[in-house]
Amino acid sequence: MKATSERTGPGRLRLSRSAPTVIVVGGGDAGLAAALHLAAAGVRVRLVTEGGRAGYLPGVPDVILGRAPVSRLRVRLELPQIEVIAGRVREVRPTGVRIGGDWVPADAVVAAPGLMLARQRAGGEADRVLPCWDLPSSARAAGRLSAFERGTVAVVISSLPYRCPPAPFGLAMRLSRHLDERGRGVRVVLTTPEAHPLAALGPEPGTHLLEACARSGVEVRLGWTPDREALDSGRVVGEDREPLAADLVLLVPAHRASPLLAPLAGEGPLVPVDQQFQTRWAGLFVAGDAAATSYPRASGAAVASGTAAARGVLARLGLSERGEGGPPQLDCYVGHGGDIYSRLSVRYPQGPPPGGRPQVLIEGPSAALGAEFAEGFRGWLRARRSGTR
Numbered sequence: 001m002k003a004t005s006e007r008t009g010p011g012r013l014r015l016s017r018s019a020p021t022v023i024v025v026g027g028g029d030a031g032l033a034a035a036l037h038l039a040a041a042g043v044r045v046r047l048v049t050e051g052g053r054a055g056y057l058p059g060v061p062d063v064i065l066g067r068a069p070v071s072r073l074r075v076r077l078e079l080p081q082i083e084v085i086a087g088r089v090r091e092v093r094p095t096g097v098r099i100g101g102d103w104v105p106a107d108a109v110v111a112a113p114g115l116m117l118a119r120q121r122a123g124g125e126a127d128r129v130l131p132c133w134d135l136p137s138s139a140r141a142a143g144r145l146s147a148f149e150r151g152t153v154a155v156v157i158s159s160l161p162y163r164c165p166p167a168p169f170g171l172a173m174r175l176s177r178h179l180d181e182r183g184r185g186v187r188v189v190l191t192t193p194e195a196h197p198l199a200a201l202g203p204e205p206g207t208h209l210l211e212a213c214a215r216s217g218v219e220v221r222l223g224w225t226p227d228r229e230a231l232d233s234g235r236v237v238g239e240d241r242e243p244l245a246a247d248l249v250l251l252v253p254a255h256r257a258s259p260l261l262a263p264l265a266g267e268g269p270l271v272p273v274d275q276q277f278q279t280r281w282a283g284l285f286v287a288g289d290a291a292a293t294s295y296p297r298a299s300g301a302a303v304a305s306g307t308a309a310a311r312g313v314l315a316r317l318g319l320s321e322r323g324e325g326g327p328p329q330l331d332c333y334v335g336h337g338g339d340i341y342s343r344l345s346v347r348y349p350q351g352p353p354p355g356g357r358p359q360v361l362i363e364g365p366s367a368a369l370g371a372e373f374a375e376g377f378r379g380w381l382r383a384r385r386s387g388t389r
């Protein structure tokens, strides 16, 4: 479809009554960024997201530690310039989406459903192994952890990629401090399949995390991969079938593609896209954690990809020139316990990897960065309640 539009100034559009409709699936960082960019360009945006709500994933460790209820971190989207539809999308196509039994047509679609966590078959070691890398699963883990008095807790990273690479290290350190303060006789172990943590970002971030874990009394086991078949049935043993010596396992499960995107997924859970985040189905764009990029699965990358996908949609609809945004700016906060945080800021001054090398600035740990992390949540809330970033 060719939209009728009129330029009224640099970058500004006045749209005729036949303004095109774009459906955005998912109210996370990527979906919201895409929706706001499209709405600002005068496009009619319909944002479909489960329950009409968005969830604050950096709050997962707070939920596990019993410091925040999920209800505080999962909020209704109130966006004056965007029609928010509460619903679960069953199918996406370039020409629209299916919600329940209804087909909702559109001139283009941006799908940003994030990643899903691998499910385990019932049974296994349900009492010992607690998957916990989204809000609902972290609430279940919190209940079990609060009753845990003594023994070894392991934070186990199943496989790569997973959301926010430094976050499991932060969880382990906060856990160690939290249990220590409560006088529990608990040892905390973290396992990762990587030979050096966060290797894709160079050696320094991993060294920072290893040193911090050592100071916090967290023992890190590098290059440890749980056996995949056993994991599927809810058991955690090494590839050599050796059981992990832990009384409780907080599991960062394998991440999977949303079933919505299964026909488009490549090898692994990520969907191949071009530079505009368009998939091989012209008119269907995929942004955020779900899109195959060489950046970490982090909020800054999700926002940048949502904005780039929106630009791609506008160009496709003939509403703007094709243009590329720069590489994303990533800021990951790592809890060290007691409201002390460090920050890993990742920039790509030479362009995206593998051509451009990441530049990482490591700051803290400090209480000031802890205050910034808390302020980040307040900013996230404001954006979801007023549609401003």
Ligand SMILES: Cc1cc2nc3c(=O)[nH]c(=O)nc-3n(C[C@H](O)[C@H](O)[C@H](O)COP(=O)(O)OP(=O)(O)OC[C@H]3O[C@@H](n4cnc5c(N)ncnc54)[C@H](O)[C@@H]3O)c2cc1C
Residues within 6 Å of the ligand: 025, 026, 027, 028, 029, 030, 031, 048, 049, 050, 053, 054, 055, 056, 057, 058, 059, 060, 061, 087, 088, 089, 090, 112, 113, 114, 115, 133, 134, 163, 164, 167, 258, 260, 287, 288, 289, 290, 297, 298, 299, 300, 301, 302, 330, 331, 332, 333, 334
């Ligand atoms: C523990 C943890 C800590 C983190 N800490 C940081 C940090 O410090 N810094 C940082 O930059 N990043 C951090 N991240 C990563 C960051 O939260 C993600 O990269 C970001 O949320 C990805 O955004 P997204 O929009 O792609 O997906 P999501 O945020 O997962 O949003 C997807 C949305 O789509 C909806 N949805 C899914 N399927 C459907 C469907 N079929 N129909 C309708 N709606 C659907 C979901 O309900 C959800 O609202 C952290 C992540 C975790 C798990």
